[in-house]
Amino acid sequence: MLIEVENVTKSFSVRRRSGRLRRERTTVHAVEGLTFSVDAGEVVGYIGPNGAGKSTTIKMLTGILVPSSGRLRVAGADPTRERVRLAQRMGVVFGQRTTLWWDLPLRDSYELARRIYRIPDRRYRANLDHCVELLELAPLLDTPVRQLSLGQRMRGDIAAALLHDPEVLYLDEPTIGLDVVSKNRVRAFLAEINAERGTTVLLTTHDLTDIERLCSRVMVIDHGRVVYDGGLAGLHELGRSERTLVVDLARPAPALDLPGARTVRVEGTRQWLSFPAGESAAPLVAMLAGRHELLDLSVREPDIEEVIARMYGEARHGAGANR
């Protein structure tokens, strides 16, 4: 077991304004009775609504925050007590912030990482070459970080987190704000790193496609506890989520009536058809193409917030409702 979290709680004492001049001390339970474990080599999606406790978990795993109670181990070590030793074994990427030096070219940030982590020369060279090739960083190495686009900067950050060969990589929203091409590049790279090096990945994201492409397991956290732990298909089932096929017909037509799909909207020649998220769009497309002349089509994935919201709805109506 690489990551073990047992009954972990993290509370913050905050002062809230309770009147015009009065301030009251209250306690925020960011994480409460959190329990899960991750095996070496797993890629786990860690999702949940805003304020659920995801970042707090990552901060505790990296040793930045100390748990209020409970037991937390990464590679058998306590992250807060053995932070320096564990730093050698983990990499962290926060999508909203950069660990690179703003005014320096990417190359210099990497050189600094080499010194900080005391990476042996040959290993450093090999890892850098590998990242530069897969993340297409060669034309950017001499550009100051502040001149990079968000997608370029993110690729730069991910490379920086991997130069010292960490066993575990924590990614907090690594594709946030990126265009589709950059997102795909980042996803393909992470999949390859996991397959080649067996790097364990814990990934928080609001993008379901990240999870679909990368994670065999998803943990949903809400109010600081794990409320779902399993495959993405199971989450879809719980949330009864649907994908949407958007079709542009050559000519206007009445609402399409196809088995396995519901037509939810018609606007001129464009129609929206919903179908269960666990199923492929291929049979629908084949059926449509046989009956109508199609100009274009696309598939929209369900929104992660919607899936989770519906999942909670189900839990509330079903037996053993929690929160």
Ligand SMILES: Nc1ncnc2c1ncn2[C@@H]1O[C@H](COP(=O)(O)OP(=O)(O)OP(=O)(O)O)[C@@H](O)[C@H]1O
């Ligand atoms: N330093 C802090 N002081 C006080 N409260 C905090 C602190 N850090 C987090 N919290 C609170 O703890 C709860 C969990 O926050 P956390 O940042 O872990 O959520 P999150 O799941 O990462 O959310 P998001 O998706 O918005 O990033 C929130 O209610 C937040 O306001």
